Amino acid sequence: MRLKQLHIKGFKSFANDTVIHFNEDVIGIVGPNGSGKSNIVDAIRWVLGEQKSKELRLEQMADVIFNGTKTRKEAPSATVELIFDNDRALLPTEYQTVNISRTLYRSGESEYRLNDVVCRLKDIKSLLVDTGIGSNSYAIISLGMVDDLLYDKDDSRRFMFEQAAGVSKYKSRKKETLLKLNSTTADLDRVSDLLFEIEGNMKTLEKQAKRTRKYFELKEEYKTLAVQNAVRSMQNLKERYKKAGQDITEKQDTYSAINTEVLAKEAKLEAEKKQNLEQELNVGQQQKELNDLVAKIRNLENDKNLLNQKITFKKQSLTNADAVLTESKVSLDLLGEELARLEKLIEEEKQVEVQLSAKLQEKQTELANARQVQGSARTEFETKTKHIQELQKQLFDVDKDIAVTANHVSTLKSENQRSNEEIRTHKEEHSLLDQDLAALSSKFKLAQDELTALKERETQRKQQILEAEQQREKLSDELGRVNRTLDARQNEYDLLKSMIENFEGFPESLKFLSSQWRKDVPVLSDLLDVQEEYKSVIEQYLEPYLTYFVVSDVSEAGEAIRLLGGAQKGKANFFLLNRIKSEANSTLSIPLAKPAIECVKVEEKYQALLSYLLRDAYIFDGSLDDFKYDREYDNVNFLSKSGSFLKTRFTISGGSVGLFEGKKIGRKKNLEKLETIIKEAEEQKQKLGLELDKVRNLIIQLKGSDKSLELDQRVMDIQKLEQEKTRLNVSLENLSQKIKDGEARIIRNRQQAEELEEKQRALEVDKISFKRELDEEEQSIRTNNADLDQLTDRLNKASEAFNEANIEVIRQQNLLTNHLKDRDFKQSRMAEISDRIQSETNRKEADILELEQAENHKLELENQLILVYNEKNTFQSALNANEQNYFSARNIISGLEEEIRVLNRSLNQYQVEINQLKDHYQEIKFQINAIGDRIYIEFNVSVDEIMNQEVEETMADEELAQKVEQIRHRLNNYGEINPMAMEAYEEIKSRYDVISLQRNDILDAKDSLLQTIKEIESTATAQFMQAFEEIRSNFINVFRSLFTEDDNCDLILLEPENPLESSIEIVAKPKGKKPKSLSQLSGGEKTLTATALLFALYLLKPAPFCIFDEVDAPLDDANIQKFNRIIQKFSERSQFIIVTHNKSTMASVDVLYGVFMQEMGISALTPVDFRDLKDDPVMAAAMA
Secondary structure, eight states: OEEEEEEEESBTTBOSOEEEEOOSSEEEEEOOTTSSHHHHHHHHHHHTTOOOGGGGTOSSGGGGBOOOOSSSOOOSEEEEEEEEEOTTOOSSSSOSEEEEEEEEETTSOEEEEETTEEEOHHHHHHHHTTTTOSTTSTTEEEHHHHHHHHTTGGGHHHHHHHHHHTOHHHHHHHHHHHHHHHHHHHHHHHHHHHHHHHHHHHHHHHHHHHHHHHHHHHHHHHHHHHHHHHHHHHHHHHHHHHHHHHHHHHHHHHHHHHHHHHHHHHHHHHHHHHHHHHHHHHHHHHHHHHHHHHHHHHHHHHHHHHHHHHHHHHHHHHHHHHHHHHHHHHHHHHHHHHHHHHHHHHHHHHHHHHHHHHHHHHHHHHHHHHHHHTHHHHHHTHHHHHHHHHHHHHHHHHHHHHHHHHHHHHHHHHHHHHHHHHHHHHHHHHHHHHHHHHHHHHHHHHHHHHHHHHHHHHHHHHHHHHHHHHHHHHHHHHHHHHHHHHHHHHHHHHHHHHHHHHTTTSOHHHHHHHHHSOSSOOBHHHHOEEOGGGHHHHHHHHGGGTTOEEESSHHHHHHHHHHHHHHTOOOOOEEEGGGOOOOOOOOOOOTTEEEGGGGEEOOGGGHHHHHHHTTTEEEEOSOGGGOOOOGGGTTOEEEETTSSEEEOSSOEEEOOOOTTTTOSTTHHHHHHHHHHHHHHHHHHHHHHHHHHHHHHHHHHHHHHTOOHHHHHHHHHHHHHHHHHHHHHHHHHHHHHHHHHHHHHHHHHHHHHHHHHHHHHHHHHHHHHHHHHHHHHHHHHHHHHOHHHHHHHHHHHHHHHHHHHHHHHHHHHHHHHHHHHHHHHHHHHHHHHHHHHHHHHHHHHHHHHHHHHHHHHHHHHHHHHHHHHHHHHHHHHHHHHHHHHHHHHHHHHHHHHHHHHHHHHHHHHHHHHHHHHHHHHHHHHHHHHHHHHHHHHHHHOOOHHHHHTOOOOOSSOHHHHHHHHHHHHHHHHTSOOOOTTHHHHHHHHHHHHHHHHHHHHHHHHHHHHHHHHHHHHHHHHHHHHHHHHHHHHHHHHHHHHHHSOTTOEEEEEESOTTSTTTOOEEEEEEOTTOOOSSGGGSOHHHHHHHHHHHHHHHHHHSOOSEEEEESTTTTOOHHHHHHHHHHHHHHTTTSEEEEEOOOHHHHHHSSEEEEEEEEETTEEEEEEEEGGGGTTOHHHHHHHO
16 A cells, blocks of 8 residues: 555645655655645645644644735635555555545535545544554654654553554444443433332322222213213204204205306306407507507608708709809800900910011011121121120010010919909809808708707607506506405405304303304403504413403393303303493503503493403513512512513413414404405505506507607708708818918919019119110220121111010010910819809709609698598597497496396395304204213214214113213212323333333343453453564664664563553663663654654554654764665655655655745645666765
8 A cells, every 4th residue: 555646735835736746665855944845744644634723733723724925815725635556455445546635615614535425534534544544643753743752742652552553443442332331330220210219109000090990980881871861962953953954955045046147147247348348448449549640640740841841941942043053154154255255365366476476587587687797897896796795685685584574473463363253253152052051050950959859759758658667567566465465454354254253262152142142242352452562461461351241230141141051051251341440540660561551442431341450460571580579569460571471479470472372352353454454455456456557548658659760750851951061061161262272372473473573673774774884885886887886786776676576476475375374264164163053953953853752742741641630530430439339338237237236135135044044053063063072072972973873762861861960970979080090000010111121131231341341451452462562572673773783772561460551661772871761862862762663663563654754853964874774674665755854865765845935925846856866976975
């Protein structure tokens, strides 16, 4: 058997699911202080059933659950699971693998599981018994337990010896046997006492039994004769009983015939009501259809009003479109005329340009000829001529710039004129669109307002439907509640009425007087009106008087008494009102108490009686422990409010309160209250029914006026208007932008024209300067050479003529360009106006089409309205006729109901007669039952047994009655007997015999238990002594292997004559030392001594595994090697799990688990297999 795995989750610092594999012989667990090493040992100890939190280093067991950190939540539970390999069948189970788990929840609940099946801790301990495994066994050793073992703290040394010797189970059996022996001895003493007591009673009962037997024989004779007398009386009554039954049958037949007629009438009535219900439903359906027609008319009228608004808007739109088209056509005609004039002007200007171009060519030819003639002369005057040419060129350039500038200025001014025209046109269009937008906005706002109002009405309608449905549900629930209350109260009323009429719970004498005497004489219980919380206590106090009749005087009471006496119906009690005087009662001030009369109400004439009955009674609102006695209270009767006790001057009674106490008082008063409650409930039911019908009709009417379709149509119309409004806004924005751009262009052209005019003035100044300089140069040339002057003059003239011609051509070209631009503008403007005319024409046609459609739709609506109005009138007429039929049918139903009422009155009369006959019938039956009850009460003989007996004529009636009376007299004078003596004698004798047998059995059991204890002690002593000698021998051998062969040690029983209870002394004397006790040894020597003792126990009975928790801490390097060697030696038989800080111990294990804090407060594990490092020199040095 080996330990395979340990699963830990949520236990102490192991928050995560942690698995430790114990696949090797020696496993080491290492880690820094506080990392959680010992928590692994605690987990094994806990799962094996440790119940003491102190052993787990905890204040309370719930602390084993992981408590959380700053970053992790606390665990909901702690779970530890151990898995064993049961290959050697050390555990008494057929499973090869055994799982033991324990779980503790924060709620305090816990569970153990064995192979995943819920079990008890006792089951686990039974499984592990004599295996050496347990939460407190020698398989789990901590450093503190070494001292406990050495110093024998709490008999821990003996406990381990007993575990190893296997005598723990014998001690447990002995303990259980001793407990049974003590119990048996106690039973024997008790049985002996019983026998002694029974023997004394048996003699007395034997004498009483003989006397009782004689009495019962005489009583049996009396029974036989009394029964015969009763049979004769009952035979006479049976004939009268039969005659009364026949009379009842005849009356019931008549009653059934009338009842059949009533049922037929009621069936006819139901048929009429059903037919009337159909008419009522038809009327309701027609009303609904009429409401639908009214709603349809309202919708059509609304549609018609909308169409009228739409037609008005379209007509206004058409008027505006006609105005725009007229104005646009006028503008288009004017532009056409201007364009024609401009085309003609352009043609003329083009001809002038051709003429000017020809003239410029001619002047250019003349200039070339003049230059050619002057060629020879120019050579001579080249320098001066060149300068003159430059001046001429500069003068030409200036003239050219002046002409271009003037032309550009003219162009800019013309463009400004065109821009002004465009701005004026755009502003006119903008104004028209503003008007259209204002009209459209007005219509849009009107439609929105109507839509909002319609939505509000629809929302109000839905809200009204919701509220009405809620009110309907509320009224239905309330009506159901009222119906349930009414049914409950009616049932309670019927039951209470039946109880009152039949005087249930009252003596037969009261029942008799209530039927045969006066109905108007009340009993006391019917007069009292008591507050509900005090009913039980008042009934308890007045219980002897509740059945008393309350009469005016003795004469009334005498009449009833004579009636009872004559009928042999028993007795009745009476209060005489004329004998009771009204007295003023003095009231005491008593803590927690008040006068009982304050809690009861009666009519004024009965007040004196009530005062007399409750004159000294006080209701105490407290427990019996709260009551404080005072001599002043001697004549006061205290009633507990809860009814738990009743204290008078010399007596006190009390106990539990019955379930039906307080139910007799005030039955008639309760009946009157119930009658009032039922009447109020019926009125409330009728009122709620009317309100519910009203709400249902309102819901039908509201659902019939649905405006959803009209609402959707209004939304679509508003969407169209919004689209049209958006289009107009876009057009207005475009026109506004065009106006803004035109005005900006005018300002820009004006600024540019002013700049050009300024430049033109500067060029004029330059021209004058150049001309003056040219004149001076030419004058100089003329002075030198007249011919040159002449030629120069000719050349100048030619050049001047050429320049003028050229300027005219340029001016003409600029003028033509301006005319062409003006023509293009006019053409563009005409295209825009044509597009606008086309757009307005299309929109006008669309408006005309929509107008025609609207007018056609309007006409259809008007025709539809006429049809609907006609349909409404038809429906109204049909509805009126159906309503008249409905009310006629209601008259027929009323007539049938009246006939049924008359028949029901006849039924009630017959029912009264039948009830009277039944009362007579019941009276006879009552007399028969009275005889039967008397026989049953006296002799326990039922009526059925004697009812059909034959009458024996051996003795006359009078003689028989006389004989019965004589025997009754003898029985009455017989004296006291013990009726249970015979039965008690037989019972006590039987019991005496049984107990005698039990005493003999107990004596046998006691002897058997004593023998068992001797056998247990004998077996346990022999087994313990054998085990002790083996452990002693093993201890010496192991001790010397850990120390030296010369060292002495021993184990000694301090009480060898009583080995099972004797203490065990450890003697350890290392060589060269003579310690008087173990405490004088060093820490290492103590540890080795304890280790030697543990392994001595192991040699006797090896445990499957052993856990050492830092046991090697006190050992030095030399002793640690000895410790490790013995561990390796014994690892062939058992597994060893060692928690250590010692490096040598770490190096000697097969697998090492390192425990560390993965994060603050949470432990984790990492394994290292040293066998993979066996060739490492460092490991080899550590092992050496």
